[in-house]
Amino acid sequence: MRRQKRERTSTLYKRGFTAGLEGKSQSDCPVQSTDLRSHWMTGWREGREAHWDGMSGVSAIQATPGLH
Template sequence: MKRQKRDRLERARTRGYQAGVSGRSREHCPHSDIDAKGYWLGGWRDAMEDKGSGLFIR
């Protein structure tokens, strides 16, 4: 059970990161569950930091 939960949360983090890299707003978070939303926003913040440091150049 713990692995399933961790996989779900890691998937939320990955999708949040992808959303951040593509320039989507954090208001577009699709999760209502507080844990999944936290992971999604964490991924989104990581993407914003990476973009700010110049990791993604278009």
């Protein structure tokens, strides 16, 4: 099995965080499956919080333990 398929939830979280950090809308979520969508949305919410707290770029990524 390929590594990418095993870590799909982690990848979705990271992409959601990045989208939230960039100020994108939650309607931009590329996933329709509710199980996988929840991982993207969790990342998006945390990314939006980081955005509102004034974090950007590397400082936001370093402050989020899920992205290491």
